[in-house]
Amino acid sequence: MFDWDDLKAFLAVARGGSTLAAAKALGVNQTTVARRIEGLEADLGLRLFDRGQTGSRLTEAGRDLMAEAEKVERASETFGARAQAHRRGLAGAIRLTATEIVANNSLMPALAEFRKLYPEVQVDLVISDKALDIQGGEADVAIRSGQVLPPSDLIARKLHDYDFALYCSRDYARRRGAPARLDDLKDHDLIGGEAELADWAGMVWMFRQAGGKAPAARSNTMGNLFHAVRAGLGIAPLATLLGDVSRELVRCSDTIAEAAGSSWIVTRRELKDTPRMRAFLDFLTPYFQQQMRELEARAKLMRERAADNDGDAAELDASA
Template sequence: MIDWNDIRYFLAVLRSGTTLGASRALGVSQSTVARRIAVLEEGLGLELFDKRQSGYGLTEAGAELLETAEAMETAAGAFITKAAARKRGLSGTVRLTTNDLFANEFLMRAMRGFRASFPEILLEVITSDRRLDLASGEADIALRASTPPTQPDLVGRRIAKDSWGVYCSRAYSLKNGMPTSIAELASHPAIGIYSEVFEGPVTAWARAHFPASAIVLRPNSVSALYAAIRNGYGIGLMSDVVGAGDPEMVRCFDPRIEHDYEIWLLTHERLRNVPRIRAVLDYLGGYFASGLHMKRSPENEFAATAP
């Protein structure tokens, strides 16, 4: 019988590339890691790693088993989380604020499995383009794009870099092709950005590079901008955090917009250790850390820079 702990060693070696790195991550000796990998390979009758002096690389057999090993890890984590939640008796309401686009396009996907783990927690999602004040209690948690927070009473984690790309819909690209550089933008209808609402580096790039004659629509919200691109109205700029998770969106090229905006998951200092707040923070943090929000269909893969 295979020991689940040996799967942990397998994943740790894979992620670090060496038994030494895995030993540090797991808090055990390097010889223990090497021994457990040997036991796992012997039990399976398969060689999982190509063991070189420079590090461990997956064999074909190891690569084939990787997805199942990660599924086991996820299931084990969910089991432990659910048991811990029941033990602590987690219950109550958590108010999470974000904008419409984040709420509709990936927060709902992120929270699919939350109720199974925390059935007694009611999540209230407050969508607003205005940044609700966590200090005054307008919301418990905020999921927002911003510069790194400077308020001393806010705590949280950066979950992604808010990079942007030039996008079109899959249907648009099949019918009209797509631009692959700034020089080709003039030959495609462009969706601009209503600058009175979104003044900043992204808006400035659109104003500088989308020819005025090519602009066919200028929405005043990010959700309307996304809907216009997704429905094939033309090409436009969109956050990769949203676009890279939607198989109907095609990333045309990287506009290389320099800015310091990031996606942050925040709460107030006084709430950080409240069990129900901590549960939501940890659940969402784990979801974004896993990269699931960036997964696309195989024929439209986009590798974003992880935080």
């Protein structure tokens, strides 16, 4: 069985072109490198280099084995990095849960950036609009949204506040018109919710304004609700950070005070100070908050542009 130090000497000579260059790269003397190459060739029963006045050139066998030696080198580096990560307490898995709409719109780019910084931490994402039991161990950390967090022993960091308003698609507005007043909702198709979404304050408020009319369609997740509105199925309450920045949607109301909510990142008390969870929380919190600020700025710009366009249209109608 050959020694890893012999393989390092082999790679150094192959890359440097001579035992002298390899010795400098490895920080050992030239005799040691030459002895290791000779030992490796003896163990393999192969000549790996053609030696000459100008240095050492790989033989056909040497060229073929070079790629395999580089694989061993990478495996050794990975092994060392993982061992170091375990010493620091960073290596391991984090089970994260979030709703579909948060995961797809906010978390995916954040997780990609976190992975670049902490490749030894594996983040397993569980997408569910049902709140998993963090205290019971169904997940380690969660992004929770709502008007309040229920009392618990979980540790929470607030991420952002959200507003909601009613929206329809531009196609729906062309076909049916957008409601000019809340009283008009009774004459429009409304998309309702199922399960927990049916009892959400924004949904309850919309149907109360419409006099309790029956929904034209139903969705059981916020992600599906967004796509249903965008597809033209009807009107529904959506987060302004998503609705206002979408060119495919038309806003149909002011913000809904009853529906205003917030989001938090929550985890168990005994996990919050573990190195990998601390790294994750310290990365995700400011990343998510910056992302929300950028979305807010875009939404504000889109609202201003929409108001300018409405003003221009009104002037044209008046002049006509």
